[in-house]
Amino acid sequence: MRSEVSRCDDPRVAWLYDAASGRDYRRVAAAIRYVVARREAQPDLAAVARHVGLSPHHFQRLFVRWAGVSPKQFLGFLTVTHAKRLLRDSASVLDTALASGLSGPGRLHDLFVALEGMTPGDYRREGAGLVLHHAVLSTAFGSALALVTERGVAGLRFLADDDPRGARALALARDEWPASRFVADPAAVDGMLGRLGTPEAPALLLRGSRFRIRVWEALLALPEGTVCSYGALARRLGDPRMARAVGTAIGANPVAVLVPCHRVLRADGGVGGYRWGESRKLALLGREVAGFS
Numbered sequence: 001m002r003s004e005v006s007r008c009d010d011p012r013v014a015w016l017y018d019a020a021s022g023r024d025y026r027r028v029a030a031a032i033r034y035v036v037a038r039r040e041a042q043p044d045l046a047a048v049a050r051h052v053g054l055s056p057h058h059f060q061r062l063f064v065r066w067a068g069v070s071p072k073q074f075l076g077f078l079t080v081t082h083a084k085r086l087l088r089d090s091a092s093v094l095d096t097a098l099a100s101g102l103s104g105p106g107r108l109h110d111l112f113v114a115l116e117g118m119t120p121g122d123y124r125r126e127g128a129g130l131v132l133h134h135a136v137l138s139t140a141f142g143s144a145l146a147l148v149t150e151r152g153v154a155g156l157r158f159l160a161d162d163d164p165r166g167a168r169a170l171a172l173a174r175d176e177w178p179a180s181r182f183v184a185d186p187a188a189v190d191g192m193l194g195r196l197g198t199p200e201a202p203a204l205l206l207r208g209s210r211f212r213i214r215v216w217e218a219l220l221a222l223p224e225g226t227v228c229s230y231g232a233l234a235r236r237l238g239d240p241r242m243a244r245a246v247g248t249a250i251g252a253n254p255v256a257v258l259v260p261c262h263r264v265l266r267a268d269g270g271v272g273g274y275r276w277g278e279s280r281k282l283a284l285l286g287r288e289v290a291g292f293s
Contacts, residue, residue, distance in 0.1 A: 019138035083269035128179035133188035148192040152203035158276035215249035
């Protein structure tokens, strides 16, 4: 069932409630894919607009409405050169954030949420006794399946183009929580997500190994608009040889955007992988770095 979550004015989570902006996302994503594929040719506004089936004037207006900046400014944020500068400027951000105690069991500075890793007993029971309420949301970055429990947010997964109702995403969630009961309940989802960005913000209920929980905690310490590399994250976690394992943990992140795995890039400035698609990762990064949420 599709849910239109109650509006939230906190800019850090407002994208969750921006269904109107989400209707523009497909064309924005198509434009991003087009420009990335032709990066060396540097296509102009007219070429990109033609590719998405709009006049330059209408495409410019749509893009500014979605991203808050012009296509030229936005796409400039997606270049490898800019990514390298971000990596350099953000080099000490992760160390500083973690050393300042910004991650851990208490409130986190970014989204005012707490990360609650499941206990070993919870993990062994594979979520037995939990009721997972679910609904499909219309967000600024496309449709997403949200999963919540009475303890907090357990999942936020963007839907593939060929899974518009979220049936396949829901089946994967059932595989990950085999002993839990699933209930379609948009009202419960709305109530839980509507508390994001407030003093009563819900916890993130994450099921994973101790190492994965540590990786996800470290990601929550990355402020909006900053990035780090896989290697830097591995070094901060104590072993630079664990970059591949860090990448695997990031790829398994079940809560898109709220646990900001999109803020991790390759050391050479390349975008790296993303569970929900490279163009969506670029859209998330571009909009953040442009100063808009």
